[in-house]
Amino acid sequence: MNNILFSEPLEVNKKEKKYNKLLLIISFLIGIIGLVIIMRLVEVSFPKKNLSTVDKNEVKKVDNRNRGMLLDRNDRVLASNIYIYNLKAYPKKIKDPSYTINMLSKHIALNDSKALFKKLKNKEKYEVLIKKNITAPQAKRINNLGIPGVEFVQVNKRFYPHREIISHFVGHVNGNMVGQLGAERTFNHKLHLGEDINLGIDIRLQYIVRDELEKGRIKYNSKSATAIIADLKNGEILSLVSLPDFNPNQSINPELNSYTNTATLNLYEMGSTFKMFTIAAALELSQVNLETKFDASNSIKIANYEIKDYKPQNRILSTKEIFLNSSNIGSSLIALEIGKLKLKNFYNKIGLLNIPNINLTEKTKPITPKIWGKIQTATLSYGHGLSISPIQMIEASSKLFNNNLDYKTQIHKKKKKDTIEKTKFLSENTIDTLKYLMYENTLNGTARKAKINGFKIGGKTATGEKAEKGKYDKTKLVSSFLSVFPIENPEFISLVLFDEPSLGDVKKYREGATGGKTAAPVTANIYRRIFPILGITKNYNLGPELLVDNKGELNFVSY
Amino acid sequence: MKKIIFFTFLFSFLLILLTFLNYKIEVIESKIIDTEIINKKLEKDLVFFKSEWEYINSPENISYLSKKYLHHKPTELIELQYFIKLLSNERHIDE
Structure with missing residues (x-):
């Protein structure tokens, strides 16, 4: 009986303890779940947009x-x-x-x-x-x-x-x-x-070139003016000016003349700079040398066309004299000696007959003669009958002085890793002869006004007449000057061109506004200011008397 | 039973940790976005200042200002070598 009385409360205690344990576990689990729910609620209660002051989309x-x-x-x-x-x-x-x-x-x-x-x-x-x-x-x-x-x-x-x-x-x-x-x-x-x-452009050069070109345009009252400077080592354009120009910050009217890039869109019959190509072709094909004589005593008549010189020499001229006197007769005779097929082939090789390579979208195809006969061969030798843009002139001329480097003219700066391959286009002898002729031309030829004491540059002037209604107009000229510098080892090439320049108000002054009188002195003015920037130094062996005026006051600049 | 309790506890703890980490990541993400935006705005400001500087410092303005206030002529052809020669000559004269 005692045993029964004692065992009952013991069982009740055990059961109670079991229940309490279970209750503890359940309450613990419920507590945990509750905590998780609370944490989630906390998370939900902080919306993303409240954390960031701005929306992610704003970054995009x-x-x-x-x-x-x-x-x-x-x-x-x-x-x-x-x-x-x-x-x-x-x-x-x-x-x-x-x-x-x-x-x-x-x-x-x-x-x-x-x-x-x-x-x-x-x-x-x-x-x-x-x-x-x-x-x-x-x-x-x-x-x-x-x-x-x-x-x-x-x-x-x-x-x-x-x-x-x-x-x-x-x-x-x-x-x-x-x-x-x-x-x-x-x-x-x-x-x-x-x-x-x-871009390849140098804003310092661009400013100077534009400044001098604008002065020239006002002085010669020309319709438009163009100047290009390119690097002969890689074809980068360092400066390209087309006048008149416009302010791109203001509203633009594409119908105005100032919107046209005259350097790449305007086509001109360039004139005598083509003599450079004709003589280069003749030298390369070994058909002439500098002393080869040509009879320029009389004008040439081919069909109904008469070829005359601007300043007739009326004598027999050597190849060198033809270049220095810019003789159309002499140049025509050289071209006829080369022959139309060979000359056409050479012009094609230097890219005069195709669209320019420059990576600007606004550029024009040249106007080439439909028939390439004897008369065309003669007139093309001095730059009449083929219309090209100034940039095409730079591209073609570069091939004569860039030591056979194979590149395309471009407006962006080349990366250092880009390599340029060499071609076998012109012999070293031809290149050297051309450099000599270009240099001589600035000393004793038509480009004397481009001469700068102490510096060796080479250049060729050109004066083309504009054709209107099937006739060439002597009062509407395209005067230009193409030059390379320093001539011993050409690094840069430039072209300055004036469209319809004038030396005065009278009609006769329009006739006399040749490349030698307009573009050449403007080029010299540009060079005087850009040479220090390009690091081209004075050659002391050339005219030491021009160097110093007053040492004491350090007034050593004298030109 | 003890194992169940232990794993339930562990699971709950990890869940809490995960929630907490999630929250922290979001805070950091939002800070990154804020910084990116500030960065972009600063970049924009920098471009603006560069442009302004370029305008003020353009060859045209420099030329105009140097002409007006310093009475300077455009760049002319001088050479460092010759300048040094001149200096040495002058010293020689002084001596």
Whole structure:
């Protein structure tokens, strides 16, 4: 009995302990689950947008607005993106339009205040554009005024810090940031992806070239003017100026003459610079040497066409004299000696008959003669009958002086790793003879006005007459000067061209505005300023008397 | 039973840890986005300042300013070697 009495409470205790244990486990599990739920609730209660001050999409938006920059060869900015502001007003929110206008006019110039007042008074209009292109500091000042109902809208704009100086070379974009002209068009895809592009141009040279060319254009009252400087080692364009030009930061009218890139789009019958090609072909084909004689005492008549000289020599001339006196008769005789097929083949090889290689989209095919007969062979020898662009002249001439390097002319800067192969186009003897002729021409030939004391440059002048209604007009000239420097080992090539220059107002002055009198002195002026930048040094063996005037005062510059 | 309790506890603990880590990652992510945006804006500002500098420092402006205030002529042909020669000559004269 005692045993029964004692065993009952023991069993109850055991059961109670079991229940308590189970209850503890269940409550522990419920507690854990509850904690997890609370943690999830905490997580949910911090929405992502509260953690970040901005949306992820904004990063993408910012990226999309970044068009790559165009830089010059020394990393100077030629085209970049800046923010400008457009000022808008919401008439419904404006209580006193006259107060608004008064406040705004203190900080920005308003074109037509009366018209604006009418617009702001009209409460039916949702918004009114007050002014475009406001700079950030101006916008900040106006914003600080706290004028009700006005708001600034940020706009991304392409900015060209050098304005007209690089207009045709760099080009411009349209409202949708798509390249329309120049490098902006050529590299549109890469720029759109945000890549920065280094162009071959040197802004310092470009400024000088434009400055001197513009002075020349005003002086000679020419219709347009063109200048190109290229590197003979790799075909990079260091400077390209086409005048008149335009400001790419302002609204552009493509119908204006200033929009045309005369360096790549205008076609000219270049004239005597072609004698360089004719003589190069003859030398290369071993058909002449510098002493070979040609009878230039009389004009040549082929069919109904008479070939005359600008300054007739009326005597027998050597090849050298033909070049130095720029004799059309002599050049024609050399061409006829070479023969039409060989001459055509040579012209084709140097790229005079095809579209230029330059990687600008705006370029023109040359106008070649439909029939290549005896008369064409003769006239083409001195640059009549074939119309090419100035850039094509640079490309073809480069092949005569670049030591047979095989490259294409380009507007961007070449990468160091890019190698240039050599071809066997011209013999060293031909190249040396051409260099000699070019140098002699600046000393004793038609290019004497391009001579700079202490520097050896070589060049060939050219004066082409424009054809109108089937006749050549002596008063409408295309005067140019092609030169290479330093002539001992040519590194650079340049072309300066004036379209219809004049030495005065009278008609006869138009006839006399030859390449030697216009383009050659302008080239010399350009060279005087760019040689220090290009690192071309003075040769002391040439005219030491010209070096120093006054040592004591360190006034050592004397030209 | 003890094992179940232990694993349940471990699972819950890991879940809590995971939730906590998730939260931390999101905080860091948002900070990265903020930094990226600030970076982009700074880059934009830099481009703007570069452009402004380029405009102020353009050869055209430099030429104009140097003409106006320093009465300088455009670059002319001088040479370092000759300049050094001149200096040495001058010293010689002084001596």
